[in-house]
Each structure stands twice: as C-alpha cells, then as structure tokens.
Amino acid sequence: MSLPPQAELFADGALRGGWWHVAEPGRIVCDLCPRECSLKPGDRGFCFVRENRDGEMALSTFGRSTGFCIDPIEKKPLNHFYPGTPVLSFGTAGCNLGCQFCQNWDISKSREVARLSEVATPEMIAAAAQEHGCRSVAYTYNDPIVWAEYAIATAAACRAVGIKSVAVTAGYISPSARAPFFHAMDAANVDLKAFDEAFYRQITYSQLQPVLDTLTWLKNESDVWFEITNLVIPDANDGEDDLRRMCDWILQHVGDSVPVHFSAFHPDFRMQDRPRTPHATLLKAYEIARQQGLQFVYVGNVNDVEHQSTYCPACQGLLIERNWYQLGTYQLQSDRCAHCNTQIAGHFDEHPGTWGRQRQPVRIAAQTPQSQSSIPADRRTEATVSIQEESMSTRATNTTPIELSAPQRRAVHQVACEVLAATTKGRSPNLSDMDWHGADKLSVMGAFVTVKRHERLRGCCGTLGQVMSLSEAVLGAAQRTASDDPRLPPLSPTELRHLHVGVTLLSDFEPVRVTGRNRIDAVTVGQHGLRIARGEHAGLLLPSVAVDNGWDAETFLQQVCRKAKLPVTAWEDEATELLTFAG
Numbered sequence: 072m073s074l075p076p077q078a079e080l081f082a083d084g085a086l087r088g089g090w091w092h093v094a095e096p097g098r099i100v101c102d103l104c105p106r107e108c109s110l111k112p113g114d115r116g117f118c119f120v121r122e123n124r125d126g127e128m129a130l131s132t133f134g135r136s137t138g139f140c141i142d143p144i145e146k147k148p149l150n151h152f153y154p155g156t157p158v159l160s161f162g163t164a165g166c167n168l169g170c171q172f173c174q175n176w177d178i179s180k181s182r183e184v185a186r187l188s189e190v191a192t193p194e195m196i197a198a199a200a201q202e203h204g205c206r207s208v209a210y211t212y213n214d215p216i217v218w219a220e221y222a223i224a225t226a227a228a229c230r231a232v233g234i235k236s237v238a239v240t241a242g243y244i245s246p247s248a249r250a251p252f253f254h255a256m257d258a259a260n261v262d263l264k265a266f267d268e269a270f271y272r273q274i275t276y277s278q279l280q281p282v283l284d285t286l287t288w289l290k291n292e293s294d295v296w297f298e299i300t301n302l303v304i305p306d307a308n309d310g311e312d313d314l315r316r317m318c319d320w321i322l323q324h325v326g327d328s329v330p331v332h333f334s335a336f337h338p339d340f341r342m343q344d345r346p347r348t349p350h351a352t353l354l355k356a357y358e359i360a361r362q363q364g365l366q367f368v369y370v371g372n373v374n375d376v377e378h379q380s381t382y383c384p385a386c387q388g389l390l391i392e393r394n395w396y397q398l399g400t401y402q403l404q405s406d407r408c409a410h411c412n413t414q415i416a417g418h419f420d421e422h423p424g425t426w427g428r429q430r431q432p433v434r435i436a437a438q439t440p441q442s443q444s445s446i447p448a449d450r451r452t453e454a455t456v457s458i459q460e461e462s463m464s465t466r467a468t469n470t471t472p473i474e475l476s477a478p479q480r481r482a483v484h485q486v487a488c489e490v491l492a493a494t495t496k497g498r499s500p501n502l503s504d505m506d507w508h509g510a511d512k513l514s515v516m517g518a519f520v521t522v523k524r525h526e527r528l529r530g531c532c533g534t535l536g537q538v539m540s541l542s543e544a545v546l547g548a549a550q551r552t553a554s555d556d557p558r559l560p561p562l563s564p565t566e567l568r569h570l571h572v573g574v575t576l577l578s579d580f581e582p583v584r585v586t587g588r589n590r591i592d593a594v595t596v597g598q599h600g601l602r603i604a605r606g607e608h609a610g611l612l613l614p615s616v617a618v619d620n621g622w623d624a625e626t627f628l629q630q631v632c633r634k635a636k637l638p639v640t641a642w643e644d645e646a647t648e649l650l651t652f653a654g
C-alpha cells in the first residue's frame with residue numbers, strides 16, 4: 072500500500088496520490104475509503120477526483136479549491152471548539168458518498184475540476200488564515216477525505232503557524248487512512264447520517280459501520296475534538312426508535328459529552344419530494360437525546376435560541392447563549408462553568424471570539440507571495456470576468472411601472488456584474504466611471520440578483536421592504552448574492568466567466584385583502600411575485616419562479632408557504648399576511 076509521496080506533481084499539477092495498491096498489471100485499487108474503487112488506466116473513482124494515471128494514483132484537486140470564505144466556527148457546526156472565532160473555510164470538488172439529499176451537490180458532484188477551482192498552496196492558506204486572524208481552517212463544503220493529501224498538507228502548514236484544523240466529514244474512510252488523516256486535524260464534525268445500514272446503502276450509496284468505526288476510533292485513539300451532526304429528514308431517518316438507538320450507541324461508544332447537532336433538512340438535489348424538517352421533529356430528537364443522557368444537544372437550521380444554547384450539565388445554568396451563529400450571554404471561565412465551576416468538555420479560550428454571524432469571502436491568491444507556490448504557473452492565472460446577461464425585469468416604481476431604456480438596462484446589469492465580481496474577489500467595486508443613464512435615481516421597492524451556472528442556481532438574494540433608490544437596491548442585492556446566500560457556497564472568482572446574471576426590480580406591493588381560496592384569484596402567474604408572512608415566518612418568491620416551474624396560482628401559494636416554513640395551507644388564513652408585487 073502506498074502512502075502519499077511528498078508533493079510530487081504530474082505535469083498538469085495533479086498530485087501523485089497515496090493509499091492504493093496494484094491489483095494486476097496496470098490496474099490499481101484505491102485504499103483511501105471503503106469503496107475500494109478498482110481503476111484501470113484512465114479510470115476515475117466514484118469520487119471523480121482520484122484517477123489511475125498510467126498505473127499510479129493521481130489526485131486532480133491538489134492545490135485547487137472552490138473558493139475561500141471566513142465563517143463563524145459555529146457554522147461547521149462546532150459549538151465547543153473556540154466559540155465565536157472565525158474559521159477560514161474551503162472545499163474542492165467530488166465526494167465519496169452519493170447522498171440523494173446532498174445540500175452541497177454543486178460542489179460534491181462537480182466534474183469540472185479545472186474550471187471550478189481557485190489555486191492555493193497549503194502555505195498560502197495558512198498565511199491567509201493568519202493574516203485574517205482566523206483561529207482555524209476548515210476542510211469543508213465537500214468531504215476532505217477524497218482530497219486527504221491536500222487537507223493533510225494544509226493542516227501541517229497551519230499547525231506550523233499555530234492555526235488549528237477542522238475536518239467536516241462523513242467519516243467514510245478506510246482504517247489505513249484514518250490515523251494519517253485525523254492526526255493532522257485538531258477537530259472534526261462527523262456527519263452521522265442515520266442509524267440504519269439500509270438508509271446508508273440506499274440513500275447515500277455507502278455503509279454505516281465504517282462511520283461508526285471512525286467515531287469510536289476518534290474517541291479511543293485520538294485527541295481530536297469532535298462533534299456529531301445528524302441531518303433529520305422527514306420520513307427517512309426521523310423515526311423515534313432510530314433516533315433512540317443512535318443516541319444509545321453514541322452514549323455507549325463515544326460518551327455523554329460529545330455534542331450532537333440535529334439539523335433541519337431542506338429539499339435539495341435528488342430529494343425534492345418531501346418538505347423541510349418541522350421544528351417539532353428537531354425538538355423530538357433533542358428530547359430523545361437528552362433523555363438518553365447526552366449532555367450537549369443542539370438543533371440547527373431553525374430559529375431556536377433555547378435549543379442552540381449550551382447549558383451546564385451539573386447545575387443547568389446557561390453557559391453560552393446562541394442565536395444561530397451569534398453568541399450572547401457567555402458564562403464560561405476558560406473551560407469551567409461560571410456558576411458551579413464544573414469543567415465543560417471542549418476547547419475554550421479565556422474569552423470567546425467576537426466574529427459573530429458574518430461570512431466573508433477571501434481571495435487567497437491575491438494575498439500571498441506566489442514564490443511560495445508549488446503549483447504550475449499556468450494554473451495561477453486569474454479568471455477573466457465575463458458575466459453574461461440572462462434577464463432583467465424593467466418595472467421599477469412602487470405604484471407606476473416604468474420601462475427602463477436599453478442603455479439603462481445595460482447599465483444596471485453592468486453594475487450588478489461589477490459588484491458580483493468585486494465582492495467575489497474581495498475588492499471594492501469600481502463604479503466611478505459608470506453612466507447609469509439616470510436609472511440610479513429611480514425608486515424601487517427592492518431588487519433581487521439571480522446568478523445561474525448552466526441553468527443551476529448559484530445564488531439569489533435581494534433587498535426589499537421599503538422605497539429605496541435603484542442603485543442602493545441593486546448594489547445590496549448583488550453583494551449578498553455573491554457571498555451571503557445561505558443555501559450555497561459563495562461565488563468563486565474562477566467561475567465568474569460561466570455565470571448568467573438576472574436582475575429583478577420590485578414594485579407595486581399590494582396586500583391581498585381577500586381570504587380563503589379567494590386568494591387564488593388575486594394571484595396572476597407571470598405577473599405577480601408573492602410575499603407571505605406570519606409571526607416569525609416570512610418568505611418571498613419572484614414572479615419568474617412560478618413561470619419557470621409551470622405552477623398554477625394555488626401551487627405558487629403553497630410553495631411560498633414552504634419557503635416561509637409555514638404549513639402549505641397557511642396562505643388561506645386571514646392571520647397570514649399575503650402581498651403580491653410586480654418584478
């Protein structure tokens with residue numbers, strides 16, 4: 072079996088990979104994960120990024136990433152690993168699992184390694200983490216096990232300068248690779264997808280037992296701090312018996328102090344046939360875990376400060392208040408409860424970090440000397456920005472729709488593209504010479520910028536709710552779309568040339584005053600967008616969404632309820648505020 076050679080590169084920059092053996096002349100078997108792909112020359116493994124190059128294993132994603140972003144550590148999620156600190160996060164392409172519900176499928180299933188990737192050596196990443204004051208670097212977005220050599224080399228570079236390393240992984244790794252991979256890490260979040268071999272086999276195309284082996288290994292044979300995430304999927308892995316058996320197993324094999332995160336599913340990739348996880352289901356999982364004896368249990372992807380906060384297992388006092396990724400009350404003194412002095416499991420600084428919930432894209436290549444690079448020069452070229460126009464709605468004022476002239480349309484689109492590119496590259500937008508042809512003075516009720524790549528959504532965010540200038544609306548929407556769409560990774564500089572951009576200007580917000588099924592008649596598909604609100608829940612769908620999906624008015628109303636995490640019949644109720652708008 073071959074271990075990874077020291078940074079030996081093929082001519083195109085791919086790394087001579089490790090963990091493989093020769094099965095017969097020319098054919099090699101990958102020993103990195105339990106899938107054990109058998110590859111003849113030219114074949115790629117299930118993960119797509121490891122391949123047989125003339126009888127040797129090659130890793131095609133060494134030194135390449137989908138882009139870098141600074142996140143709160145709580146987003147990984149890790150709640151007991153230096154709370155409140157920033158973590159420099161990145162991923163590459165490919166995955167060794169085939170989850171039908173994958174929430175990062177555009178990365179994990181990417182087969183466009185060369186076009187997707189930003190180039191950064193391990194040393195550049197460590198230096199960037201230092202420059203930005205990050206406590207750690209996270210190997211995330213796609214499973215770092217399939218790019219183990221890159222993750223290990225980066226972790227070593229980080230350790231040399233005092234930066235911690237965090238693996239966000241499904242834990243599907245072979246015994247021979249487990250120690251080299253995890254010994255390079257300081258912390259991990261392991262995704263335990265279910266407690267059922269049939270679920271693993273049918274829904275993720277993998278196996279449960281190797282994941283359990285990884286968890287027991289981490290507990291018994293490493294110093295890695297780890298937490299467990301379980302994505303709770305309606306009618307798939309949310310049975311009470313399964314949840315109880317899982318918690319029992321965790322308690323017996325990993326102990327009561329490992330934090331467990333129950334996270335809400337949203338329909339994605341090949342699992343669009345079921346709703347988001349109800350909040351009540353997460354609370355049921357939370358209660359089961361607490362009843363079974365787990366000390367630190369959290370719910371994720373929902374608004375729930377009570378169940379996202381940390382409590383002392385001895386005195387039950389509030390230790391760390393969390394609202395999503397934002398810390399509030401902090402009652403830890405180093406690693407001890409400030410109320411009763413009980414030691415709390417995890418890694419804590421004397422004081423919490425103050426990063427908050429922000430998400431900041433970072434351009435690595437522009438910040439560190441290229442002389443440190445071991446990447447071939449032809450792969451360092453920065454992408455040319457060439458974002459293409461897809462569409463633009465031209466109705467613009469609150470009450471009186473107006474038509475933008477062709478030069479105004481071009482100007483608005485140009486501004487959106489410049490702001491997207493600038494935000495993605497971490498620079499200020501260059502708008503000083505921009506001629507808006509008067510469009511910037513127009514008033515709108517909001518704007519959305521939609522970015523697609525090959526018809527797949529790469530980001531869509533907006534600003535709305537009050538009369539604002541068109542320029543303010545478009546600038547804000549483009550900035551958020553580039554970096555803040557919570558459903559998708561931030562845009563990467565190298566994908567800019569492949570993106571199509573649409574701008575939608577919002578106007579004519581009208582409350583729907585009728586109730587019940589009469590509301591169907593108040594909605595005109597193709598003309599109206601919908602905004603719905605009830606209590607803390609609110610959602611919005613642009614007019615084009617109904618058209619693109621071929622929905623009738625009733626389906627459109629049901630879907631906007633889903634978007635707002637409301638029951639699909641909530642649109643009928645008088646207590647639900649419904650507005651139509653033009654866009």
Ligand code: SF4
Nearest residue numbers: 101104107108116118
């Ligand atoms: S790491 Fe990739 S190539 Fe290796 S066994 Fe797993 S899926 Fe196959």
